[in-house]
Amino acid sequence: MKQPERLPDFPTGGCAVVIGGSGGIGRAIAVQLAERGCDVALNYFSGPGRAEETAELVRGAGREVHVAKVDLRDEAVVKEFVDDASDHFGGVHTVVYAAGPYIPMRFISQQPASAFREVMEHDAFGCYHLIQAALPRLRTSKGSFTALVTPAIRRNAVRDILSAAPKAAIEQLVKAVAAEEGRFGVRANAVGVGVITDGLYHALVESGDFDQRFLDASRQVMALKRLGTADEVAEAVVFLASARARWITGQTLMVDGGYAI
Numbered sequence: 001m002k003q004p005e006r007l008p009d010f011p012t013g014g015c016a017v018v019i020g021g022s023g024g025i026g027r028a029i030a031v032q033l034a035e036r037g038c039d040v041a042l043n044y045f046s047g048p049g050r051a052e053e054t055a056e057l058v059r060g061a062g063r064e065v066h067v068a069k070v071d072l073r074d075e076a077v078v079k080e081f082v083d084d085a086s087d088h089f090g091g092v093h094t095v096v097y098a099a100g101p102y103i104p105m106r107f108i109s110q111q112p113a114s115a116f117r118e119v120m121e122h123d124a125f126g127c128y129h130l131i132q133a134a135l136p137r138l139r140t141s142k143g144s145f146t147a148l149v150t151p152a153i154r155r156n157a158v159r160d161i162l163s164a165a166p167k168a169a170i171e172q173l174v175k176a177v178a179a180e181e182g183r184f185g186v187r188a189n190a191v192g193v194g195v196i197t198d199g200l201y202h203a204l205v206e207s208g209d210f211d212q213r214f215l216d217a218s219r220q221v222m223a224l225k226r227l228g229t230a231d232e233v234a235e236a237v238v239f240l241a242s243a244r245a246r247w248i249t250g251q252t253l254m255v256d257g258g259y260a261i
């Protein structure tokens with residue numbers, strides 16, 4: 001019997017844009033995309049050091065990389081970054097939103113409105129700016145958009161409103177993009193990241209927000225009884241971004257060890 005032709009996972013031309021590529025999860029995504037043959041454009045926000053480390057890993061995987069500073073709150077800067085990446089690599093076939101600010105974990109009664117406003121500016125508005133900059137490029141390439149969210153948008157997690165509220169907005173943006181842009185061949189999906197031992201984890205442990213009691217309780221409610229890794233999250237992101245997921249759009253895949261069940 002003749003085997004059906006297997007499409008390549010990603011096009012040979014153009015690049016993948018990873019916003020948050022200097023972060024723990026963004027780095028794992030950038031490297032896995034490079035290992036699957038993608039050139040990568042990635043950003044940093046607070047300092048170039050971690051972005052350069054990611055860039056070295058992308059080069060080590062044999063791909064080209066473009067690095068620039070981007071503050072997601074600045075719409076014009078976000079557009080310039082996506083346009084530059086497209087000009088540099090000859091298009092953009094994949095856009096991944098893997099950014100977000102540090103989130104202090106407090107009860108709403110202890111959280112000033114200014115903290116809520118600030119996180120919405122970085123995260124929800126930042127993602128909106130990225131989507132607006134990316135859509136013309138993704139229409140041309142019939143590409144995909146994938147955003148990191150959190151399982152706390154399904155199962156409430158106390159003291160986590162600064163993560164859950166913007167991510168709920170982002171999940172709705174992803175669904176709307178999927179519904180509106182599907183006719184142009186553009187797909188959009190989200191990945192809900194459970195408690196993992198990479199990225200923000202280190203700062204949360206250092207600040208005491210993730211103490212032993214919290215980590216033990218998190219493990220206990222997960223079906224798989226262990227914390228995850230950035231690589232495990234990246235596997236799901238890269239699958240959803242790839243042609244293997246070509247008939248999947250508007251979905252949120254929880255990669256959380258069974259936390260949100």
Ligand SMILES: NC(=O)c1ccc[n+]([C@@H]2O[C@H](COP(=O)([O-])OP(=O)(O)OC[C@H]3O[C@@H](n4cnc5c(N)ncnc54)[C@H](OP(=O)(O)O)[C@@H]3O)[C@@H](O)[C@H]2O)c1
Pocket residue numbers: 019020021022023024025026043044045046047050070071072073098099100101102122126148149150151163192193194195196197198199200201
């Ligand atoms: N790690 C977890 O357990 C977990 C769980 C659920 C959801 N998430 C979400 O997953 C995403 C990535 O998390 P992570 O663990 O990889 O965090 P991370 O290591 O702290 O990385 C965050 C990334 O976002 C960038 N960033 C922050 N504010 C920005 C802004 N205004 N403009 C542009 N870039 C900005 C950072 O750049 P610089 O490093 O240059 O500042 C960094 O690249 C976040 O949205 C986080 O909320 C993480």
